[in-house]
Amino acid sequence: AQSVTQLDSQVPVFEEAPVELRCNYSSSVSVYLFWYVQYPNQGLQLLLKYLSGSTLVKGINGFEAEFNKSQTSFHLRKPSVHISDTAEYFCAVISNTNAGKSTFGDGTTLTVKP
Amino acid sequence: EPEVTQTPSHQVTQMGQEVILRCVPISNHLYFYWYRQILGQKVEFLVSFYNNEISEKSEIFDDQFSVERPDGSNFTLKIRSTKLEDSAMYFCASSGLGYNEQFFGPGTRLTVL
Numbered sequence: 001a002q003s004v005t006q007l008d009s010q011v012p013v014f015e016e017a018p019v020e021l022r023c024n025y026s027s028s029v030s031v032y033l034f035w036y037v038q039y040p041n042q043g044l045q046l047l048l049k050y051l052s053g054s055t056l057v058k059g060i061n062g063f064e065a066e067f068n069k070s071q072t073s074f075h076l077r078k079p080s081v082h083i084s085d086t087a088e089y090f091c092a093v094i095s096n097t098n099a100g101k102s103t104f105g106d107g108t109t110l111t112v113k114p
Numbered sequence: 115e116p117e118v119t120q121t122p123s124h125q126v127t128q129m130g131q132e133v134i135l136r137c138v139p140i141s142n143h144l145y146f147y148w149y150r151q152i153l154g155q156k157v158e159f160l161v162s163f164y165n166n167e168i169s170e171k172s173e174i175f176d177d178q179f180s181v182e183r184p185d186g187s188n189f190t191l192k193i194r195s196t197k198l199e200d201s202a203m204y205f206c207a208s209s210g211l212g213y214n215e216q217f218f219g220p221g222t223r224l225t226v227l
Contacts, residue, residue: 032214043220044157044205051214090157094216100145100209101170102216104157 002027002095006105014113015083021076021108023091031093033074034102035065038088047089050074061085086112116140118219120206126225127196135191135222137206146189147207147216148181150174157205163189196226 007022025031035047048059055067065076074091091105119138127133139146148160162169163181180192189208193200203223207216 034215036218041223043203044218046218049215092157094214096214100214100216101147101159101162102149102157102207103159106156 002031002093002103004091004093004103004105006089006091006108008108009106010109010111012111012113013081016080018079019077019081019085019110021089021091021110023074023076023105025072025074025091025093027072027093027095029095029097031095033065033067034092034094035059035063035074035076036090036092037061038090038107040087044090047076081110081112083112083114085110116217118206118208118217120204120219120222122222123220124223124225126227129198129226130195133193133196133224135193135204135206135224137189137191137208137219138187139189139206139208140210140217141187143208143210143217145169145209145216146181146183147209148191149205149207149218151203151205151221152199153202160191160204193224196224198226200224201226 003026005024013019033050036044047063048057050057050067058064063078089108092102121136146163149157151157161171161175178194182190203221205221206219209216
């Protein structure tokens with residue numbers, strides 16, 4: 001079985017400050033990792049993904065994440081946030097078994113204050 | 115760029131009624147999924163579908179739920195007799211060979227009164 005733990009349910013931060021949203025996963029097999037952003041009353045937008053190769057992946061809107069296999073983590077970072085980054089962020093994993101279903105974390109609410 | 119589409123965007127129904135949520139996956143994809151997100155909660159897996167049969171289903175996906183691919187393009191989720199607790203956003207997703215990435219549709223918000 002696979003699982004995802006997002007370590008912070010809420011992260012308040014001031015505009016232009018850096019931010020890190022933490023994600024740990026558990027799986028007995030190789031995984032693919034994803035971060036999604038969800039704005040109020042909207043769908044899921046893919047921010048970035050790790051499938052293979054370089055462990056540092058860059059995504060849209062200036063976000064990046066680093067896959068750390070030894071620590072089973074995939075933390076999301078942005079060096080300088082904007083008000084418009086206020087949203088819910090979900091970490092998700094797909095293992096290469098289980099018909100590829102996605103397992104999501106509980107989400108982290110990022111609130112950017114002026 | 116190809117995308118997954120879902121209709122309707124919002125469905126309101128009375129408790130006990132049947133609803134069918136529709137999805138058009140990306141055309142060359144082989145694996146299809148339904149997920150549910152109750153308001154304020156995380157996204158939960160319901161069912162996966164491959165080669166015209168269910169590959170896996172969660173404990174949420176009980177006898178009230180069914181899925182079908184009635185033609186070469188649509189993928190539907192039917193809830194036979196809706197309950198208040200079925201109110202949620204329902205996301206369809208599809209993936210190609212290797213199922214290493216899923217493409218999500220915009221969701222259908224189901225409200226059961």
